[in-house]
Amino acid sequence: MTSLQNPAGAEPGVTNPPVRRFKDPAVQPVAATLGELRERIDTLDAQIVQLLAQRALCVRDATRFKRDAFQVRAPERQAEVFRRVRQLAEQHADAFPGLPDIVEASYRTLVAGFVAAEGQLFEQTESIET
Numbered sequence: 004m005t006s007l008q009n010p011a012g013a014e015p016g017v018t019n020p021p022v023r024r025f026k027d028p029a030v031q032p033v034a035a036t037l038g039e040l041r042e043r044i045d046t047l048d049a050q051i052v053q054l055l056a057q058r059a060l061c062v063r064d065a066t067r068f069k070r071d072a073f074q075v076r077a078p079e080r081q082a083e084v085f086r087r088v089r090q091l092a093e094q095h096a097d098a099f100p101g102l103p104d105i106v107e108a109s110y111r112t113l114v115a116g117f118v119a120a121e122g123q124l125f126e127q128t129e130s131i132e133t
């Protein structure tokens with residue numbers, strides 16, 4: 004009995020078959036078990052973190068082109084980044100309608116962290132203008 008395998012209040016089992024289905028037959032399954040889905044999610048997270056580390060190195064190097072704290076913040080560029088990633092996510096919004104909001108909110112958090120770090124890195128630089 005499902006309620007014995009998975010009592011209320013317990014986390015879902017990772018090897019059990021699905022217990023629900025989408026009413027819309029166009030929604031295709033990605034994997035047969037929750038365990039498989041979580042493996043895919045873990046692999047994607049590793050890739051995302053690797054890409055974020057590469058992005059961080061670009062942000063660090065951007066510091067060499069800034070003269071002051073306003074240029075570190077570069078608010079117009081930030082707005083452009085948020086617009087761009089939102090537009091990219093909108094291309095997938097048929098499959099996942101909330102994605103543009105999720106992506107934009109994530110980027111607002113990410114870029115705030117990157118800008119704060121860039122501000123600290125700026126203190127480790129010196130002008131080479133004569």
Ligand SMILES: C=C(O[C@@H]1C=C(C(=O)O)C=C[C@H]1O)C(=O)O
Pocket residue numbers: 061062065074075076077078080081084113114117118121
């Ligand atoms: C990397 C830059 O510096 C900052 C970091 C940004 C980012 O993480 O995308 C964008 C603008 C700046 O706030 C830049 O000016 O391009």
